[in-house]
Amino acid sequence: MERHVLVVYPHPDDETFASGGTIALHTRAGTPVTYLCGTLGQMGRNMGKPFFANRETLPDVREKELRAACAALGIQDLRLLGLRDKTVEFEDPEALADRILAVMKEVRPSLLITYYPGFAVHPDHNALGAAAIRAVEKLPADERPVVHCSAFSRDCREKLGDPDVIIDITSVRDVKMAAIRAHRSQSEAMLARMERDPAFRAVREATLRQEVYWTYRV
Amino acid sequence: MGPIDRAAVQSALDRFAGKDVYLHLETTNGAYAARDSENAMAICAYIRNGLVRYERGVIRGDGPYRVGLKMENGWIYAEGLTDWEIDAEGRLLMAGHDAEGRLAIALELSETPFRM
Numbered sequence: 001m002e003r004h005v006l007v008v009y010p011h012p013d014d015e016t017f018a019s020g021g022t023i024a025l026h027t028r029a030g031t032p033v034t035y036l037c038g039t040l041g042q043m044g045r046n047m048g049k050p051f052f053a054n055r056e057t058l059p060d061v062r063e064k065e066l067r068a069a070c071a072a073l074g075i076q077d078l079r080l081l082g083l084r085d086k087t088v089e090f091e092d093p094e095a096l097a098d099r100i101l102a103v104m105k106e107v108r109p110s111l112l113i114t115y116y117p118g119f120a121v122h123p124d125h126n127a128l129g130a131a132a133i134r135a136v137e138k139l140p141a142d143e144r145p146v147v148h149c150s151a152f153s154r155d156c157r158e159k160l161g162d163p164d165v166i167i168d169i170t171s172v173r174d175v176k177m178a179a180i181r182a183h184r185s186q187s188e189a190m191l192a193r194m195e196r197d198p199a200f201r202a203v204r205e206a207t208l209r210q211e212v213y214w215t216y217r218v
Numbered sequence: 219m220g221p222i223d224r225a226a227v228q229s230a231l232d233r234f235a236g237k238d239v240y241l242h243l244e245t246t247n248g249a250y251a252a253r254d255s256e257n258a259m260a261i262c263a264y265i266r267n268g269l270v271r272y273e274r275g276v277i278r279g280d281g282p283y284r285v286g287l288k289m290e291n292g293w294i295y296a297e298g299l300t301d302w303e304i305d306a307e308g309r310l311l312m313a314g315h316d317a318e319g320r321l322a323i324a325l326e327l328s329e330t331p332f333r334m
Contacts, residue, residue: 051319
């Protein structure tokens with residue numbers, strides 16, 4: 001059992017889609033989980049299906065959805081970094097790493113979960129993952145958490161090999177689904193497509209059975 | 219937001235003409251476009267809180283619609299607009315949504331800065 005898990009992702013819903021099952025297993029085991037969420041996903045293009053949000057209401061909509069998803073997953077410590085969607089890679093990386101470092105020094109996680117820099121498709125994912133790993137590097141070696149990275153670029157298995165951490169999340173499938181539904185503006189179109197497209201459904205179902213990570217050696 | 223009423227949008231464009239206004243203009247095909255299709259690139263551009271002044275603003279088309287804003291030294295252009303609203307703060311919000319309800323383009327005007 002972990003002492004404390006720190007999750008660092010840039011968008012409301014990354015925690016759910018990438019790691020919802022993993023987080024639920026930790027919180028059910030009684031492990032405290034802190035989620036450091038970089039942005040409010042202000043520039044998302046999903047607005048609900050049928051759409052109910054617009055560009056200006058989206059950040060408030062997504063913050064409410066995030067809080068509901070965190071409640072479903074058992075996350076009691078949600079912190080918002082206050083960055084803007086799509087701009088993370090343009091921020092000062094050292095300053096960003098220092099903000100994450102301050103949280104690490106406070107909660108002293110035994111495990112950090114973030115995106116694998118360079119293998120997480122969205123520039124915000126790659127940039128915040130890199131900042132989180134930079135923060136780990138700034139810690140003395142004996143205070144560093146284990147780092148599990150999520151990756152899903154087309155070339156991730158070719159370049160990184162197979163993931164070395166495979167989490168069976170079938171026992172918390174319903175919890176992950178509840179968190180997905182909580183992110184209503186972002187998940188309605190996906191859930192509708194799952195109903196009508198069996199191939200798409202099969203791909204998504206796999207993410208409700210297993211979550212995988214690559215251990216990052218700092 | 220609801221389907222564009224061309225006459226109502228034209229009235230709104232006329233109200234913002236000749237004033238310094240804050241502009242939000244964006245287009246996107248999604249951050250995962252390049253991952254989800256072999257032959258696609260992820261494309262996005264946005265300007266948030268550009269301070270502009272146009273002398274003539276016109277909506278054209280039969281839906282999806284086009285809007286052109288003619289400035290003293292240039293143009294602002296958007297194509298593919300389907301929906302609109304004047305929000306509680308009096309801002310003109312226009313967007314183009316695809317069949318899945320996803321935003322593909324947005325053009326917004328406000329007399330006060332948009333929230334960062």
